[in-house]
Amino acid sequence: MEFLTNDKFTIVGAAGMIGSNMAQTALMMHLTPNICLYDPYAPALEGVAEEMFHCGFEGVNITYTSDIKEALTGAKYIVSSGGAARKAGMTREDLLKGNAEIAEQFGKDVRKYCPDVKHIVVVFNPADITGLITLIYSGVKPSCVTTLAALDSTRLQSELAKYFKIPASEINNSRTYGGHGEQMAVFESTTTVKGKPLKELIDEGILPAADWEALKTRVIQGGKNIIELRGRSSFQSPAYLSIEMIAAAMGGKPFRWPAGTYVNDDKFKHIMMAMETSITKDGVTYKEVSGTPEENKELEKSYEHLCKLRDEVIDMGVLPRIEEWHKLNQYIDNPTI
Numbered sequence: 203m204e205f206l207t208n209d210k211f212t213i214v215g216a217a218g219m220i221g222s223n224m225a226q227t228a229l230m231m232h233l234t235p236n237i238c239l240y241d242p243y244a245p246a247l248e249g250v251a252e253e254m255f256h257c258g259f260e261g262v263n264i265t266y267t268s269d270i271k272e273a274l275t276g277a278k279y280i281v282s283s284g285g286a287a288r289k290a291g292m293t294r295e296d297l298l299k300g301n302a303e304i305a306e307q308f309g310k311d312v313r314k315y316c317p318d319v320k321h322i323v324v325v326f327n328p329a330d331i332t333g334l335i336t337l338i339y340s341g342v343k344p345s346c347v348t349t350l351a352a353l354d355s356t357r358l359q360s361e362l363a364k365y366f367k368i369p370a371s372e373i374n375n376s377r378t379y380g381g382h383g384e385q386m387a388v389f390e391s392t393t394t395v396k397g398k399p400l401k402e403l404i405d406e407g408i409l410p411a412a413d414w415e416a417l418k419t420r421v422i423q424g425g426k427n428i429i430e431l432r433g434r435s436s437f438q439s440p441a442y443l444s445i446e447m448i449a450a451a452m453g454g455k456p457f458r459w460p461a462g463t464y465v466n467d468d469k470f471k472h473i474m475m476a477m478e479t480s481i482t483k484d485g486v487t488y489k490e491v492s493g494t495p496e497e498n499k500e501l502e503k504s505y506e507h508l509c510k511l512r513d514e515v516i517d518m519g520v521l522p523r524i525e526e527w528h529k530l531n532q533y534i535d536n537p538t539i
């Protein structure tokens with residue numbers, strides 16, 4: 203059996219809906235034979251492990267534990283969806299305090315048990331902030347941590363496909379950047395529809411401005427819509443895309459969507475947000491995003507919203523002041539050392 207790597211891959215939050223789907227997807231995609239499932243809720247975790255055993259996957263060593271030391275020791279790749287999910291009526295930001303504290307502990311555990319981890323994908327919400335906290339407390343390089351932000355771009359693709367009644371594969375390079383929250387920046391200038399720039403379709407009125415605005419709202423509220431339809435937060439699509447991200451970090455197929463990454467440049471400072479990224483065996487790198495003046499303004503607004511959330515976490519005492527971050531993570535201001 204061919205695997206992308208033989209390294210240990212740990213799924214944190216594996217008893218949950220996303221975690222259990224990630225376990226199955228990772229096994230089906232032959233990422234590695236060494237998969238460890240971790241969750242503090244032991245009975246459900248055992249249930250997930252039993253289900254994976256009953257699939258009869260060949261040539262794999264599936265372990266499970268509620269002991270974080272055992273879970274992380276020797277782990278080279280981690281995806282974490284271990285945290286509370288939002289319920290009807292909640293925004294991702296409502297999860298901030300509880301999940302920020304979970305991220306702090308998770309980062310500290312990574313530092314203690316697997317400081318030489320190669321890549322971590324953070325999924326639990328608000329992912330831009332929990333990812334940032336994980337990065338700072340773990341002490342790993344910024345290139346080693348990404349957050350799941352792709353769903354907003356896949357939802358843009360899907361909404362456009364439904365609107366034009368064409369297959370999603372004919373919508374290319376649909377992109378949202380910035381925060382993975384209701385303040386995301388939905389771009390029009392990157393997308394093509396059957397090879398024609400979406401912007402031209404909007405400018406020519408083929409996609410009337412009012413329809414475009416309504417479509418963008420559906421993209422922004424795509425997660426809320428799943429909660430309304432299914433009675434719970436989405437789990438299949440986040441599970442699949444997170445596994446595609448970690449597979450890229452293992453040297454697999456390039457990841458095709460934006461990812462949340464640590465950004466600290468002339469424009470945006472000390473923040474984690476969705477950018478145009480490339481995830482490879484060497485980690486994540488990003489390119490500067492530049493759209494129309496309106497899009498750039500939206501991205502700026504999204505960044506400012508994230509800064510507010512980050513500052514709330516600092517006021518809560520979960521993160522120290524930005525000037526102190528380098529004491530927890532030597533790479534934070536100097537990724538190349």
Ligand SMILES: NC(=O)c1ccc[n+]([C@@H]2O[C@H](COP(=O)([O-])OP(=O)(O)OC[C@H]3O[C@@H](n4cnc5c(N)ncnc54)[C@H](O)[C@@H]3O)[C@@H](O)[C@H]2O)c1
Pocket residue numbers: 214215216217218219220221240241242243283284285286287288297301304324325326327329350351352353382435436437440
């Ligand atoms: N980034 C995204 O695009 C995206 C999309 C959907 C959901 N999410 C988020 O992913 C997270 C998980 O969603 P879900 O539907 O799997 O929820 P879930 O409630 O089904 O599972 C969460 C799991 O985390 C475990 N957990 C709780 N505290 C933990 C801790 N301290 N350490 C490790 N594990 C812990 C729970 O026991 C549970 O099994 C939520 O925060 C949700 O908002 C993110």
